[in-house]
Amino acid sequence: MAADAGRTDVPGNAFSVSATTLRALRTEFEQELFGNVIPFWERHSWDREHGGFWNCLDRTGAVFDVTKYGWLQGRETWLFSKLYRSVERNPAWLEMARSGAEFLRFKALTPDDRIPFRMTATGAPIVIQRKIFSECFYVMALAEYARASGDEGYLREAERMFRLVWSWAFDWTRVGRPSHRGETPLQSLAVPMILMNLIEQLTDGQGTPYERELEQCQLAFLRHVKPAERRVYEFVRPDGSLCPELPEGRQLNPGHAIEAGWFLQHWARRRGDAELSALAVDIVRWSHVAGWDDDYGGLFYFLDAGGHSPVQLEWSMKLWWPHCEALYAHLLNYSLTGSDADWALFQSTKDYTFGHFPDRTHGEWYGYLDREGRVSQSFKGGPYKCAFHVPRALLLCRNLLETMEPER
Amino acid sequence: MAADAGRTDVPGNAFSVSATTLRALRTEFEQELFGNVIPFWERHSWDREHGGFWNCLDRTGAVFDVTKYGWLQGRETWLFSKLYRSVERNPAWLEMARSGAEFLRFKALTPDDRIPFRMTATGAPIVIQRKIFSECFYVMALAEYARASGDEGYLREAERMFRLVWSWAFDWTRVGRPSHRGETPLQSLAVPMILMNLIEQLTDGQGTPYERELEQCQLAFLRHVKPAERRVYEFVRPDGSLCPELPEGRQLNPGHAIEAGWFLQHWARRRGDAELSALAVDIVRWSHVAGWDDDYGGLFYFLDAGGHSPVQLEWSMKLWWPHCEALYAHLLNYSLTGSDADWALFQSTKDYTFGHFPDRTHGEWYGYLDREGRVSQSFKGGPYKCAFHVPRALLLCRNLLETMEPER
Numbered sequence: 001m002a003a004d005a006g007r008t009d010v011p012g013n014a015f016s017v018s019a020t021t022l023r024a025l026r027t028e029f030e031q032e033l034f035g036n037v038i039p040f041w042e043r044h045s046w047d048r049e050h051g052g053f054w055n056c057l058d059r060t061g062a063v064f065d066v067t068k069y070g071w072l073q074g075r076e077t078w079l080f081s082k083l084y085r086s087v088e089r090n091p092a093w094l095e096m097a098r099s100g101a102e103f104l105r106f107k108a109l110t111p112d113d114r115i116p117f118r119m120t121a122t123g124a125p126i127v128i129q130r131k132i133f134s135e136c137f138y139v140m141a142l143a144e145y146a147r148a149s150g151d152e153g154y155l156r157e158a159e160r161m162f163r164l165v166w167s168w169a170f171d172w173t174r175v176g177r178p179s180h181r182g183e184t185p186l187q188s189l190a191v192p193m194i195l196m197n198l199i200e201q202l203t204d205g206q207g208t209p210y211e212r213e214l215e216q217c218q219l220a221f222l223r224h225v226k227p228a229e230r231r232v233y234e235f236v237r238p239d240g241s242l243c244p245e246l247p248e249g250r251q252l253n254p255g256h257a258i259e260a261g262w263f264l265q266h267w268a269r270r271r272g273d274a275e276l277s278a279l280a281v282d283i284v285r286w287s288h289v290a291g292w293d294d295d296y297g298g299l300f301y302f303l304d305a306g307g308h309s310p311v312q313l314e315w316s317m318k319l320w321w322p323h324c325e326a327l328y329a330h331l332l333n334y335s336l337t338g339s340d341a342d343w344a345l346f347q348s349t350k351d352y353t354f355g356h357f358p359d360r361t362h363g364e365w366y367g368y369l370d371r372e373g374r375v376s377q378s379f380k381g382g383p384y385k386c387a388f389h390v391p392r393a394l395l396l397c398r399n400l401l402e403t404m405e406p407e408r
Numbered sequence: 409m410a411a412d413a414g415r416t417d418v419p420g421n422a423f424s425v426s427a428t429t430l431r432a433l434r435t436e437f438e439q440e441l442f443g444n445v446i447p448f449w450e451r452h453s454w455d456r457e458h459g460g461f462w463n464c465l466d467r468t469g470a471v472f473d474v475t476k477y478g479w480l481q482g483r484e485t486w487l488f489s490k491l492y493r494s495v496e497r498n499p500a501w502l503e504m505a506r507s508g509a510e511f512l513r514f515k516a517l518t519p520d521d522r523i524p525f526r527m528t529a530t531g532a533p534i535v536i537q538r539k540i541f542s543e544c545f546y547v548m549a550l551a552e553y554a555r556a557s558g559d560e561g562y563l564r565e566a567e568r569m570f571r572l573v574w575s576w577a578f579d580w581t582r583v584g585r586p587s588h589r590g591e592t593p594l595q596s597l598a599v600p601m602i603l604m605n606l607i608e609q610l611t612d613g614q615g616t617p618y619e620r621e622l623e624q625c626q627l628a629f630l631r632h633v634k635p636a637e638r639r640v641y642e643f644v645r646p647d648g649s650l651c652p653e654l655p656e657g658r659q660l661n662p663g664h665a666i667e668a669g670w671f672l673q674h675w676a677r678r679r680g681d682a683e684l685s686a687l688a689v690d691i692v693r694w695s696h697v698a699g700w701d702d703d704y705g706g707l708f709y710f711l712d713a714g715g716h717s718p719v720q721l722e723w724s725m726k727l728w729w730p731h732c733e734a735l736y737a738h739l740l741n742y743s744l745t746g747s748d749a750d751w752a753l754f755q756s757t758k759d760y761t762f763g764h765f766p767d768r769t770h771g772e773w774y775g776y777l778d779r780e781g782r783v784s785q786s787f788k789g790g791p792y793k794c795a796f797h798v799p800r801a802l803l804l805c806r807n808l809l810e811t812m813e814p815e816r
Binding site: 056058065125246247315383 | 526527589591592655725779786
């Protein structure tokens with residue numbers, strides 16, 4: 001582990017990178033966010049007729065699928081609530097957030113408290129996943145909207161759903177997933193990771209009254225982290241041991257591990273836990289090194305820890321979201337460690353990301369590149385991509401850069 | 409429609425391609441099948457301890473996933489039964505077929521008559537799909553094994569399962585698929601197509617006593633075929649109208665349509681239906697033209713009929729099985745039409761396929777290439793690839809070429 005890992009609160013004037021560079025970078029992130037990204041979603045994604053958002057938008061912003069996706073309704077509602085609350089009291093942003101929150105609560109939510117993964121424009125369910133993520137994004141959306149709007153009822157509803165999600169999270173038979181006798185019990189990194197982030201969202205970063213839950217998440221999370229191997233495994237046995245005989249037991253998802261790293265860092269910082277903070281720094285570093293494609297640049301989507309050919313057909317593609325997560329995670333590391341190595345990781349991620357993903361003609365970023373970095377799908381919104389990872393990363397980086405500038 | 413479409417039974421000496429060429433081709437297919445492909449599976453896939461087959465085999469044949477896949481247990485059982493019955497009474501092939509058939513019937517089959525999609529080495533279920541395909545391949549396997557072994561009980565069991573599959577096939581709520589009120593009722597080409605092929609397998613090409621079912625399949629199949637557009641749609645509404653507002657309603661899968669074309673051709677030929685045969689010829693031609701990548705060669709995996717960017721991340725990849733299906737479908741067309749255009753389609757498919765997929769070092773074919781034709785996954789067997797499409801296509805082509813040679 002690097003000697004400087006976990007070093008925190010580097011004074012602004014102690015960064016090796018100049019204040020001018022930091023300021024120019026903040027301006028660049030702001031311009032990208034407010035000049036290229038947000039206008040695309042403002043212009044094209046709001047469904048003023050039925051409420052909520054069109055998710056599937058082609059390169060120009062035209063709708064290519066008239067259905068809506070539950071994860072994305074929640075994520076975009078969160079985003080516009082966040083912008084309203086943390087950037088500027090722009091009434092259009094609050095209106096969009098309100099539209100999303102009301103659509104989720106009064107049209108999408110089913111009588112048995114599920115949010116469909118896919119639904120019609122008016123909210124009638126098409127697909128309900130046997131997973132918990134749609135409901136997680138519902139919690140995140142409603143909590144942030146409650147704070148943006150001042151409508152406490154939405155916070156109560158978010159808390160109510162969080163209790164349900166918590167009761168389902170570690171046993172998915174409760175959301176209809178069958179359990180078969182041949183299964184190898186494996187736990188997924190996604191669960192403690194998203195719950196940890198949800199609590200941060202729900203409590204506005206204060207943690208309490210969910211300390212016990214956060215402890216449990218941290219425990220579950222750390223079972224996936226193997227410092228000796230410098231790896232974070234997506235699936236481990238409940239006791240934290242590895243399952244190398246199955247491909248899922250060897251699965252690495254570098255972008256996901258990097259995202260998990262900064263979720264953990266936020267929690268470590270709140271607790272003032274220097275050791276945990278140092279581990280979170282390392283998780284981001286390891287995962288970047290393991291996931292970076294030395295031949296063509298960018299982060300691979302999936303890898304196999306045993307060196308086998310990954311079974312996911314898209315394993316070598318370069319997706320927007322791992323790069324968004326890496327942007328913020330490396331900058332956060334640098335803000336804590338002041339290490340040139342972290343700055344270098346940030347810089348190479350930024351060069352690749354800004355050099356490949358943004359569309360300067362129609363706005364927003366492409367989501368899917370092939371291994372060589374060429375656009376593989378030209379749409380800007382799809383079943384898993386909306387106004388979320390790109391603007392969240394840009395906003396988080398911009399806010400962090402602001403705190404890093406020595407004189408204001 | 410080409411003037412020669414549907415012309416049948418071209419006499420051997422009337423082919424524009426010389427007898428020498430046809431004979432050399434047959435030899436090449438035989439060498440590939442018996443020299444490069446079958447030995448790989450004989451050597452690596454048989455699980456002598458538990459019965460059935462290891463499915464996930466890396467480039468060299470080593471097992472990289474200790475679980476087994478239901479589709480593939482059925483497909484490989486079918487293949488070795490077929491080889492035994494139609495090529496040579498090789499006791500090793502019958503032993504492998506018996507091992508697969510017994511594993512399926514006595515270890516994999518659940519008390520409620522399902523075949524798991526994924527299971528442990530000993531057959532304990534891990535994943536049971538809310539689809540009918542595992543059971544379809546069970547029928548196919550057991551019917552062929554019954555004929556290879558002479559054990560009539562397996563044919564009775566195949567017939568019993570076929571009746572169940574038929575009762576589920578047009579309403580998947582019967583295999584546990586939920587139905588939600590926002591769904592657009594769409595029917596899938598895969599269903600009539602596989603049922604049509606199943607009946608061919610079950611009746612050894614005689615059709616009766618399933619004429620009524622075959623009629624129903626043909627009717628359902630033809631709803632997907634749009635001659636004015638020269639397209640076969642994967643999903644249409646129950647009345648055959650298109651659903652262009654949803655990506656699945658615009659989905660094209662050229663390899664699947666080509667496979668469907670030769671399934672239909674077999675049925676048309678058995679019925680002596682020249683019009684249907686001509687349509688089947690055209691389906692293969694259209695789908696090849698629509699699916700061929702003019703820049704890099706090979707058949708795309710998915711396309712969008714509306715010209716949108718396909719949502720499947722793997723849309724531009726070149727998979728082994730569409731090329732296998734196209735090899736036989738074009739040769740079948742040529743055997744019926746004698747058309748130079750069909751020969752040219754066969755020849756370009758064969759050049760691409762033999763030039764890209766076979767592994768001359770460790771045997772068998774790679775399954776997954778990127779758009780440019782480079783190997784994307786190096787494994788030979790995976791959750792969807794086993795001893796099936798490659799040897800079936802090579803065997804079908806070899807048998808067809810034999811009938812096309814003028815003097816024997």
